[in-house]
Amino acid sequence: MQVLKYTEGGEFKLHYDANEQEHRMLTVLLYLNGVGETWFPLALRDPADAASVENQNPPRVAALAAARQLLPRRDGLTVAPKIGDAVAFYNLLDGGVGQVDRLSLHAGLPAPGVKSVAALWYHVDLKQGDDGAAGLTPLAVGVGPAAKSYPGQGEKAAH
Ligand SMILES: O=C(O)CCC(=O)C(=O)O
Ligand SMILES: [Fe+2]
Numbered sequence: 001m002q003v004l005k006y007t008e009g010g011e012f013k014l015h016y017d018a019n020e021q022e023h024r025m026l027t028v029l030l031y032l033n034g035v036g037e038t039w040f041p042l043a044l045r046d047p048a049d050a051a052s053v054e055n056q057n058p059p060r061v062a063a064l065a066a067a068r069q070l071l072p073r074r075d076g077l078t079v080a081p082k083i084g085d086a087v088a089f090y091n092l093l094d095g096g097v098g099q100v101d102r103l104s105l106h107a108g109l110p111a112p113g114v115k116s117v118a119a120l121w122y123h124v125d126l127k128q129g130d131d132g133a134a135g136l137t138p139l140a141v142g143v144g145p146a147a148k149s150y151p152g153q154g155e156k157a158a159h
Pocket of ligand 1: 004012017029036037038039106107108109117119
């Protein structure tokens, strides 16, 4: 878990919580003081729109370029939490074993005052199947910013 404290005007620019090395399959954000907003620019777009970014899961740069044409509170999903609210979202496709879900792009918008958020990341560690690149399987799931060791396949660990 990581606790973030922003001073007035502080922000966390558009980013992904997961990447090819860091398999954070699920993020839970806890809004400790109910100040500030989190923006998901690519969320809630029309799935029927074949040209829309979420149907292509485009490379990171293309997703960022698309998001930069969008505005908080007008586009996507802007979470304006009350104190004690939590938001959970997946960062990886295919139940946590796939590519980074480009729709998980998000930002902590400039804070109107002191903003306190706790972030929990649920990790999945991947091992290659016997047949090489295919068949990635979850090895274990842990909680924490950097789950380093796992007790064994299929077991759950808190870090
Ligand atoms: O502060 C926020 O609203 C977002 C925090 C965040 O994205 C993170 O901790 O990864
Ligand atoms: Fe984040």
